[in-house]
Amino acid sequence: xxxxxxxxxxxxxxxxxxxxxxxxxxxxxxxxxxxxxxxxxxxxxxxxxxxxxxxxxxxxxxxxxxxxxxxxxxxxxxxxxxxxxxxxxxxxxxxxxxxxxxxxxxxxxxxxxxxxxxxxxxxxxxxxxxxxxxxxxxxxxxxxxxxxxxxxxxxxxxxxxxxxxxxxxxxxxxxxxxxxxxxxxxxxxxxxxxxxxxxxxxxxxxxxxxxxxxxxxxxxxxxxxxxxxxxxxxxxxxxxxxxxxxxxxxxxxxxxxxxxxxxxxxxxxxx
Amino acid sequence: xxxxxxxxxxxxxxxxxxxxxxxxxxxxxxxxxxxxxxxxxxxxxxxxxxxxxxxxxxxxxxxxxxxxxxxxxxxxxxxxxxxxxxxxxxxxxxxxxxxxxxxxxxxxxxxxxxxxxxxxxxxxxxxxxxxxxxxxxxxxxxxxxxxxxxxxxxxxxxxxxxxxxxxxxxxxxxxxxxxxxxxxxxxxxxxxxxxxxxxxxxxxxxxxxxxxxxxxxxxxxxxxxxxxxxxxxxxxxxxxxxxxxxxxxxxxxxxxxxxxxxxxxxxxxxxxxx
Numbered sequence: 339x340x341x342x343x344x345x346x347x348x349x350x351x352x353x354x355x356x357x358x359x360x361x362x363x364x365x366x367x368x369x370x371x372x373x374x375x376x377x378x379x380x381x382x383x384x385x386x387x388x389x390x391x392x393x394x395x396x397x398x399x400x401x402x403x404x405x406x407x408x409x410x411x412x413x414x415x416x417x418x419x420x421x422x423x424x425x426x427x428x429x430x431x432x433x434x435x436x437x438x439x440x441x442x443x444x445x446x447x448x449x450x451x452x453x454x455x456x457x458x459x460x461x462x463x464x465x466x467x468x469x470x471x472x473x474x475x476x477x478x479x480x481x482x483x484x485x486x487x488x489x490x491x492x493x494x495x496x497x498x499x500x501x502x503x504x505x506x507x508x509x510x511x512x513x514x515x516x517x518x519x520x521x522x523x524x525x526x527x528x529x530x531x532x533x534x535x536x537x538x539x540x541x542x543x544x545x546x547x548x549x550x551x552x553x554x555x556x557x558x559x560x561x562x563x564x565x566x567x568x569x570x571x572x573x574x575x576x577x578x579x580x581x582x583x584x585x586x587x588x589x590x591x592x593x594x595x596x597x598x599x600x601x602x603x604x605x606x607x608x609x
Numbered sequence: 610x611x612x613x614x615x616x617x618x619x620x621x622x623x624x625x626x627x628x629x630x631x632x633x634x635x636x637x638x639x640x641x642x643x644x645x646x647x648x649x650x651x652x653x654x655x656x657x658x659x660x661x662x663x664x665x666x667x668x669x670x671x672x673x674x675x676x677x678x679x680x681x682x683x684x685x686x687x688x689x690x691x692x693x694x695x696x697x698x699x700x701x702x703x704x705x706x707x708x709x710x711x712x713x714x715x716x717x718x719x720x721x722x723x724x725x726x727x728x729x730x731x732x733x734x735x736x737x738x739x740x741x742x743x744x745x746x747x748x749x750x751x752x753x754x755x756x757x758x759x760x761x762x763x764x765x766x767x768x769x770x771x772x773x774x775x776x777x778x779x780x781x782x783x784x785x786x787x788x789x790x791x792x793x794x795x796x797x798x799x800x801x802x803x804x805x806x807x808x809x810x811x812x813x814x815x816x817x818x819x820x821x822x823x824x825x826x827x828x829x830x831x832x833x834x835x836x837x838x839x840x841x842x843x844x845x846x847x848x849x850x851x852x853x854x855x856x857x858x859x860x861x862x863x864x865x866x867x868x869x870x871x872x873x874x875x876x877x878x879x880x881x882x883x
Binding site (some may be wrong): 349355357372373376377379380384385389392396399416420423426427438462463465466467470471473475478479480481483484486488502531535546554555557558561571572575585590591594595 | 628653656663664667699742750752753832868
C-alpha cells in the first residue's frame with residue numbers, strides 16, 4: 339500500500355498511488371464520454387415527439403390488452419403443440435449434430451489440430467447468430483412453417499451444446515482413459531468406455547438446459563414465419579387485437595415457467 | 610446399490626462385465642424410452658413439410674452458401690455502416706444503463722441483505738424480465754416509444770436488468786459471511802457493510818458478467834431490428850427478403866467477427882480482474 343508523508347513528515351496511508359488514481363480517473367472520464375457520445379447518436383435517431391407520450395401510449399396499450407379475450411385460448415393449442423415440437427425436435431437434432439462436433443473440438447479427443455479449428459469455427463458461427471436470424475434465413479430457403487423453425491433451433495443449439503460439451507470433455511480425468519487404452523482398446527472403445535461415462539451427466543444436463551432455452555426461443559420464431567405460437571402472436575399484433583395478444587403472453591409465460599421447472603427438476607435429479 | 614456392485618464384480622471375474630446403465634431404475638428407463646418414442650412418432654407425424662417448396666428452396670440455399678465465398682461489403686455500405694453504428698451504440702448504452710439498474714435490483718433480490726417485501730418485489734421484476742424474449746419486449750416498446758434505436762436500447766436495458774440482477778443476487782447470496790460479520794462488528798452501518806464487505810467480493814464477477822452481457826446485447830441488437838427497434842437487424846432483414854444474399858453474408862460475417870472480438874476482449878478483461 340502506498341504511503342506518502344504529510345508536510346510535518348507524518349506518514350499518511352493512501353489507497354492508490356497518484357498515478358493509479360489519475361489512470362482510474364482517466365478511464366472513468368473516457369468511459370463516460372463514450373457513453374454520452376453513444377447516447378447522442380441514439381437521441382439523434384429518435385423522434386422525441388413519439389417517445390415523449392410513451393406513458394399515455396403504454397396505458398392505452400394496457401387498457402386494450404385488458405381484459406384478455408380468454409376464448410381465444412382454444413385456438414392456441416395447435417400452435418402451442420407446434421412450438422413444443424419445434425423446441426424438442428430442434429434440440430434433438432441440434433444435439434445429434436453437436437455431439438460429434440464437440441468431440442472434434444476438444445483438445446484431448448480431436449484427431450488433428452486443423453479439424454479442431456474447423457469444429458471451433460462451426461461452434462462460433464452457430465453461437466454468434468441468433469435463432470431468429472437462422473429462422474429468417476431458413477424461411478427464405480425451405481419456406482415458412484415448422485420445418486424452418488426446427489432447423490433454426492437445431493443450428494443455434496449446435497454452438498451452445500457443442501461449446502459446453504467440448505469444455506466438459508477437456509476437463510475429464512485422464513486416468514480412466516489411460517487405463518482403458520492400457521488394455522489395448524481401440525480409439526472408439528476408449529471413447530465409449532473411458533470418455534463417454536465421464537461426460538454423460540454433463541451432457542444430459544446441458545441438453546435439458548438447452549431445451550429449456552429453446553422453448554423460450556421457439557415462442558417467437560413465428561414472428562418471421564417459422565411456425566409455432568409466434569405466428570398467432572404476429573397475426574394478432576398485425577390486426578391490433580391486443581386482447582388476444584395478452585392471452586398469448588399469458589400462455590408463453592406459463593409455458594416458460596413450466597419448462598424451467600421441469601429442467602430444474604431434471605438437472606437436480608441428475609446431479 | 611452395494612449388492613448390485615458386488616454382483617457386477619463377480620460377473621466381471623467370470624468375464625461377463627457390463628457397463629452400468631445411466632438410469633438405474635428399470636421401470637423408469639423403459640417408461641422414458643417408450644414415452645420418447647411415442648412423442649417422437651406423434652411430433653414427427655404432425656410436422657407438415659411442403660417438400661416441393663423445400664426442393665425449390667434448396668437451390669436458393671446453395672446460392673446463399675455460395676454467397677459466403679464472395680460477400681458484398683460495398684454496394685450497401687452506407688446502410689450496413691448506419692445499422693452497425695446503431696447496434697453498437699445501443700449495445701453500449703443499454704449495457705451501462707442495465708447494469709446500473711441491475712445493481713439495486715440484485716441487492717434487493719438477495720435474501721441475506723434485503724427484507725422480505727423488497728425481496729419479493731425484486732424477484733418479480735427479475736421473473737418478468739427473464740421470461741419474455743427481447744423481441745416481445747421490443748414489440749411493446751416500439752409501440753410505446755416509436756420506431757428507432759431508443760426502443761431497442763430500452764428493450765436491451767430491460768433484459769439486462771433481469772439477467773444481471775439474477776446472477777448478482779445469487780452471487781451475493783453465497784458470499785463469505787465472515788467478512789460481512791467482521792465489518793458489521795466494527796459498528797458499520799448498512800451502506801458501509803455493502804461498500805466494504807459485499808462489494809469487494811462480488812466486484813470481479815460483476816465486471817465479468819457485464820462484459821458477457823455486452824456480448825449478448827450485441828447479438829440481440831442484431832435481431833430486434835426485425836420488429837423496428839433499430840440496429841443491424843433491419844438491414845439484414847431487408848437484404849434477406851430482397852434475396853441479396855451476398856450483402857446478407859457480409860452482414861453475418863461482420864456480426865460473427867464482432868462477437869468473436871468481444872468474446873476475446875471479455876476473456877482478457879475477466880482474466881485481468883480475477
